[in-house]
Amino acid sequence: MYRIRFHGRGGQGMKTASRLLGAAFFLEGFAVQDAPRYGAERRGAPIFAYVRADRGPIFERGIILHPDLVIVADDSLVPVPAAGVMAGLTDRTVLLISTPQTADEWRHRLNISSTVFTLPAPEAVEDRLELRYVGAECAGAAACLTGVISKEKLERAIRDELEGKTQKVIHRNIEMSFEGYDRMADHKGLVQEGTLPSAKEYTPPAWIEVPFEVARISSPSIHTGLTSIMVRTGLWRTMRPVIDYNHCKKCWWICSASCPDGAISVNEEGAPEIDYDHCKGCLTCVSVCPSHAIKTIPEHKIAAAEEAS
Numbered sequence: 001m002y003r004i005r006f007h008g009r010g011g012q013g014m015k016t017a018s019r020l021l022g023a024a025f026f027l028e029g030f031a032v033q034d035a036p037r038y039g040a041e042r043r044g045a046p047i048f049a050y051v052r053a054d055r056g057p058i059f060e061r062g063i064i065l066h067p068d069l070v071i072v073a074d075d076s077l078v079p080v081p082a083a084g085v086m087a088g089l090t091d092r093t094v095l096l097i098s099t100p101q102t103a104d105e106w107r108h109r110l111n112i113s114s115t116v117f118t119l120p121a122p123e124a125v126e127d128r129l130e131l132r133y134v135g136a137e138c139a140g141a142a143a144c145l146t147g148v149i150s151k152e153k154l155e156r157a158i159r160d161e162l163e164g165k166t167q168k169v170i171h172r173n174i175e176m177s178f179e180g181y182d183r184m185a186d187h188k189g190l191v192q193e194g195t196l197p198s199a200k201e202y203t204p205p206a207w208i209e210v211p212f213e214v215a216r217i218s219s220p221s222i223h224t225g226l227t228s229i230m231v232r233t234g235l236w237r238t239m240r241p242v243i244d245y246n247h248c249k250k251c252w253w254i255c256s257a258s259c260p261d262g263a264i265s266v267n268e269e270g271a272p273e274i275d276y277d278h279c280k281g282c283l284t285c286v287s288v289c290p291s292h293a294i295k296t297i298p299e300h301k302i303a304a305a306e307e308a309s
């Protein structure tokens, strides 16, 4: 059975990528499961989608723990623990990353012995969420790496799955998927099917006694407030809103009231301040600011500047 996991951010088309690959497997005669899994449904939040494909019926359920192939559409997710990109990787897992860096750099950085391939991603692009069709490119590359999906079936899968979109969009998706496919041509068939787990090797968990508690203790009740503060949603951000105080008119009731996460507070001078640990980068504040005093800076530029200093 092939077990393939796609990682990306909401808005990068990972759900579509898994559907395209799953449909192409199906057209080649495989039984298929494909499903996305979201954390928070919003643009920029880490999501993953997975595909299982087998010549026989698939009885395995749930998330893929030990994938044969992991595809990462946004390299900024690799170091984010919540994205789980590296979860369950084994020496035989192939890792494919869309990135401006080389495969050797990633192998060295991650200190892994797995095979790593890259799809070139432009470094100059401001917001990687604007890279439309990266999902189609990843699906095409994955199809080639399995070695069991022809370009013909891939194209048919795209036409079937994207029915209702404009011809221009369908054509561009086909073009990008073929580009991904051709980039992996030298490694066609390199991803091998993983074996099925053996029931004989399964060790059942030991019996656990769960003592009965009285209702007052056992019923769930949360007595501690503000626990959401501990969830640092700032890790989701791809673009950072930065207030230019030379242009800010201190009409804080506009931006602070518009932030869906309450991440803009007002200081004693009446100026707004952004809490970057909890700002998710939705950029609502940027769009409502009447003075255009909030600029956006790509996070990768800030990280590069911090690294250089």
Ligand code: SF4
Pocket (backbone or CB within 6 Å): 243, 247, 248, 249, 250, 251, 252, 253, 254, 255, 256, 272, 288, 289, 290, 291, 292, 293, 294
């Ligand atoms: S809306 Fe814009 S100008 Fe008004 S306080 Fe917020 S950042 Fe400053």
Ligand code: SF4
Pocket (backbone or CB within 6 Å): 241, 258, 259, 260, 261, 262, 263, 264, 274, 278, 279, 280, 281, 282, 283, 284, 285, 286
């Ligand atoms: S981008 Fe602006 S509105 Fe969105 S979470 Fe951050 S501070 Fe709040």
